[in-house]
Amino acid sequence: MSRADVAVLDAPAARPNPLWTLGLFRSELAVTLRRWRTLALLGVLAAVPVLIGIAVRIETQGDGQGGGDGGGGPAFIAQITNNGLFLVFTALAATLPFFLPMAVGVVAGDAIAGEANAGTLRYLLVAPAGRTRLLLTKYATTMAFCLLATLVVAASALAVGALLFPLGDLTTISGTRISFTEGLGRALLIALVVAASLTGTAALGLFVSTLTNSGIAAMATTVGLLITVQIMDQIPQLHALQPYFFSHYWLSFADLMRDPVYWDDLVKNLELQALYVAVFGSAAWARFGTKDITA
Template sequence: MSRAEPSAPQGRGELRDRPQTARARRTTFRATLLRNELLTTFRRWRTVALLAVLAAVPVLVGIAVKIETGDGSSADGGGGGPAFISQITNNGLFLVFTALAATLPFFLPMAVGVVAGDAIAGEANSGTLRYLLVAPAGRSRLLITKYATVVIFCLAATLVVAVSALTVGALLFPLGDLTTISGTQISFAEGLGRALLIALAVAASLIGVAALGLFVSTLTGSGIAAMATTVGLLITVQILDQIPQLHVLQPYFFSHYWLSFADLMREPVYWDDLAKNLGLQALYAAVFGSAAWARFTAKDITA
């Protein structure tokens, strides 16, 4: 595949005025392809509905905690429930962490699985894949664009949860300086910074699922089958991760270090598991990304 070196982004006006080099044209083409992909994905009703469900989770958690503690009692729960839930009443910012901890095991990866599974198989299903390939984009580039779209969706979905949680938290609960889980105090501004870092860590936790979903998507011509397989794999891995007899394998499950994002709330931050998580996600992205490439570039496109 021909590789376009990164060059300065060119505005549309410039393009019309100046004769383009082949390389510049390719870059512009790639940017257009990505933009079109993003627009197609985020305009779909399915995507909007998924994001709406994700945004609703913090609202539900927030209201539930508010009602539960309405009579002045603290959200005790004996330490049960998602992480950080006992601190929400004292500081709304903790709703961000609770919401991410509540959505990360299932809602977020499911949404990513749906979008990733649909990426190639959905096009094949609706018969638009061959038209996409008629354009002089090349299969590798189309695949990269698809993957980039899914990764951007990971980030968008995480941010939707975080922003919704922050809004609900600010409306229902007091904000202010917060106590880290190590017992030290940090300012609200630093807390916000940590929340952003946590959102990024959560989004990065999903790129493994995204690559897996994309690979599954290249295997089949049915969008539904690809989505179901990806979500099924997700649930299977999460169940296997709970079985103590498999502890030798568990460090290699993509979901094993997901909750490590909470380590960002320690003082000092405990990086070991976060680094393991990022490394593992990169490994999944490399393995399943290249497997998807091997499959997709060698595949007969019939639909």
């Protein structure tokens, strides 16, 4: 069955022109997750915690100490040998600046442009999908991938951490002790915050995807913008603009490991992502609403 047939079947005659249907979302999500490119991205993300865990294990065996001072690595890396749960936090800190947003940028950039390039975009709007409904479905699919990609990193890190290092009560950044169960709950909350931190990137990629009919061009542009913004976020002369860059508060999730939790930067991050979603989501809707799908 072709994607055009699936689109037709997912739009029952009893509900013409609905704003949202679960059937179309399931179809889009299944198509996205069946692509080899998506599976390869998830495989790379799952491999990062494995490499970090093995590297820390080898280093520990080599010097017989507890992981060094961690000064040259991601946050929490010095604590991994004491508690494998810290590998979850380290892996998310290591993948968030590049690997996770790159994966999301690839999926979001290909969302509309890939369909246009393959010639299937016009068929997805036949029955009776509607441009707004299709755009919302594409964004929801990208958001589902954000969550899945983040959970893949966290799950891989937890499994590797449990295999290579001890588990138990852990010490927060504030120096207090919390139980392993509470630490596991905070790890899940951190994964959700990291996924939410990618919502602005997803909206930006979707907007770029509406500007071109080339999936490769949209993906390359989105990833290029991600790299450019993060470089600009490290230039001291741009300090006045940096709080408005979507990546500026990404690593604020570390504040969830304080006791009590420090919420200021976390809230700023979520507010900033909401602003990017509103701006670039509206821009994508305005652009897609006038896009010539017959060309």
